Amino acid sequence: MFFVSFVVELFHRDLGGAGQPPLVLLHGFLGSSRNWQTAGAALASHYHVCALDLRNHGRSPHAPEMTFAAMLDDVMGWLDARGLARASILGHSLGGKLAMRLACRHPARVARLIVVDIAPKAYPGMAQRTEIVAMKELRLEGLRSRAEAEVRMEGRVADWATRKFLTTNLERGDDGAWRWIVNVAALTAALPDLIAAPVGPEERFAGPAQFILGGKSHFVSAEDHAGIRRHFPHARIDVVAGSGHNPHMEQREEFVRLVLEGAASGGMPDV
Numbered sequence: 001m002f003f004v005s006f007v008v009e010l011f012h013r014d015l016g017g018a019g020q021p022p023l024v025l026l027h028g029f030l031g032s033s034r035n036w037q038t039a040g041a042a043l044a045s046h047y048h049v050c051a052l053d054l055r056n057h058g059r060s061p062h063a064p065e066m067t068f069a070a071m072l073d074d075v076m077g078w079l080d081a082r083g084l085a086r087a088s089i090l091g092h093s094l095g096g097k098l099a100m101r102l103a104c105r106h107p108a109r110v111a112r113l114i115v116v117d118i119a120p121k122a123y124p125g126m127a128q129r130t131e132i133v134a135m136k137e138l139r140l141e142g143l144r145s146r147a148e149a150e151v152r153m154e155g156r157v158a159d160w161a162t163r164k165f166l167t168t169n170l171e172r173g174d175d176g177a178w179r180w181i182v183n184v185a186a187l188t189a190a191l192p193d194l195i196a197a198p199v200g201p202e203e204r205f206a207g208p209a210q211f212i213l214g215g216k217s218h219f220v221s222a223e224d225h226a227g228i229r230r231h232f233p234h235a236r237i238d239v240v241a242g243s244g245h246n247p248h249m250e251q252r253e254e255f256v257r258l259v260l261e262g263a264a265s266g267g268m269p270d271v
Contacts, residue, residue, distance in 0.1 A: 006063070007073050007074055007077040008055040008060060008061050008063050008070075008074045008077075009060075009061070009077070009078075009081075010052045010053060010054070010055070010060045010074050010075070010077075010078045011033070011052070011053040011058060011059035011060045012033060012050045012051060012052045012053070012078070013033040013034075013036070013037065013040075013050065013051045014048075014049075014050050015036065015037065015040035015041050015043075015044055015049040015050065015051060016040075016041055016044035016048075016049060017043075017044030017045070017046070017047050017048040017049050018048050019048065020044075020046060020047050020048045021046075021047055021048065021087075021088065021111065022047065022048050022050070022084055022086075022087040022088065023043060023047035023048065023049045023050070023087065023088045023089075023090060024050055024051075024052060024075070024078075024079070024084075024087050024088070024089050024090070025040055025049065025050065025051040025052065025090050025091070025095075026052060026054065026075070026089070026090070026091035026092070026094075026095030026096070026098055026099055027051070027052075027053070027054065027057065027058075027091075027092060027093075027094075027095050028092045028093030028094045028095055028096075029093060029094040029129075029187070029194065030057070030131060030165070030166065030169060030182055030187070031057065031058075031092070031093075031094075031095075031165075032053050032057050032058030032059070032168070032169075032181075033051035033052060033053050033058055033059075034058065034168065035051075035092075035248075035249065036049075036051040036248070037051070038249075038252060039248040039249070039252050039255060039256055042252070042256045043256060043259060043260070045260075046260055046263060047088065052075065052078060054071055054074070054094075054095065054098070055070065055071060055074055056182060056183035056186050056187060057181075057182050057183075058181065058182075059181075060074075062183040062186065063183075063186065064186055064189075065186075066183075066186045066187060066189070066190030066193070066194070067190065067193050068097070068098060068101050068193065068194075068196075068198055071098050072098065072101055072102055072105065075098065075102060076102070076106065076109075079109065084109075085109065086108070086109055086110070086111050087109070087110070087111060088110070088111045088112040088113075088114065088263075089102055089103065089110055089112075089113055089114070090113075090114040090115075090116070090259070091114070091115060091116065091118075092116035092117065092118070092246070092248060093116065093117060093118050093219070093245065094118075094194060095116075096115040096116050096117070096118040097118055097120075097194075097198035098198065099113060099114075099115055100113070100115060100120050100198050100199055100205070100231070100232075101198040101199055103205040103207065103209070103232075104199045104203040104204065104205045104231065105203075107205055107206070107207055110205070110207055111207075111208075112207065112208045112209070112210070112262075112263065113205060113207065113208070113209040113210070113232070114209075114210045114211075114212065114259060114262065115209070115210070115211045115212070116211075116212050116213075116247060116248060116255075117212070117213050117214045117217050117219050117220060117245050117246070117247065118219055118220065119219070119220045119224040119227060119228060120197060120198060120199050120227055120228060120231045120232075121197050121224065121227055122195060122196050122197045123195045123219075124195060126191075126195050129191060130156060130157060131157065131162065131166055132184065132187060132188055132191070133156060134153045134156035134157045134166065135153075135166060135169075135180060135184050136184060136188070137153075137156060138152055138153060139152075140177065140178045140179065140180075141177075143170075143178045146167040146168075146170050149163075149167045149170055149178075150163040150164060150167055153166065153167075169181050169182045199231055203231060204231055204232070204233065205231065205232050206233060206234065207234070208234060208262075209232040209234055209235040209236070210235065210236045210237075210238065210258075210259070210262040211228055211232075211235055211236070211237045211238070212238050212240065212247055212255060212258055212259070213237065213238070213239045213240065213247075214239075214240055214243040214244045214245050214246070214247050214250070215239045215240055215241035215242065215243060216241075216242070216243060216244045217243070217244045217245045219245055225237055236262055236265065238258045238262070240254050240255060240258070242254075243255075
């Protein structure tokens with residue numbers, strides 16, 4: 001499918017720490033900057049923290065193109081518009097894949113890379129996202145509340161926390177009708193690109209990097225650690241034993257501690 005590419009002006013939340021080194025937070029698939037408000041505020045003790053909404057998510061504009069190339073242009077445009085020649089970049093899941101691509105393609109712009117529970121590989125098993133199917137099946141006409149939406153999606157999405165997360169993307173308009181604030185059509189069309197590896201086989205980022213993984217998550221296995229270090233040779237890898245895919249929410253205090261510990265060590269592995 002051919003698109004005329006253009007840069008989207010991204011919405012962001014300033015979570016505090018003005019005057020300190022910049023830290024830019026990138027959310028995961030179907031997430032938004034709202035997911036970072038608590039952990040981001042805690043990190044503001046050491047950083048000036050800004051959380052972005054990627055295109056087709058949150059408060060950022062919708063656009064038909066949803067490729068890593070387009071998202072990278074958006075983030076670079078956001079950095080340029082604020083005169084940020086260099087920043088630490090922290091990304092979760094889809095945002096982590098985008099952060100890896102940014103670090104490899106524009107290493108001079110990345111002071112430190114932090115990736116949360118995702119590896120630099122393709123995820124072909126996610127070509128059909130159950131969450132997207134559930135969202136497309138949900139009839140919004142006559143919907144009375146997010147709680148009702150959660151109940152209606154139960155047959156497709158068994159996990160209660162996932163249903164609650166999905167319904168944070170529902171918003172009631174001035175006419176009282178509910179709508180999805182994410183661009184469901186564009187995200188559906190983009191899945192083949194989004195599940196691909198974010199970096200090429202020979203791409204590297206030689207700067208400080210930290211990967212924070214959920215010990216109970218299936219997104220990154222022990223076998224993936226070699227691939228991480230192939231692309232990010234100075235990567236420090238931390239595993240949060242009690243967490244699933246969202247350590248910044250499930251084990252927030254430990255997550256914040258690890259990010260700040262990584263900053264103190266330069267993001268380098270223990271040797």
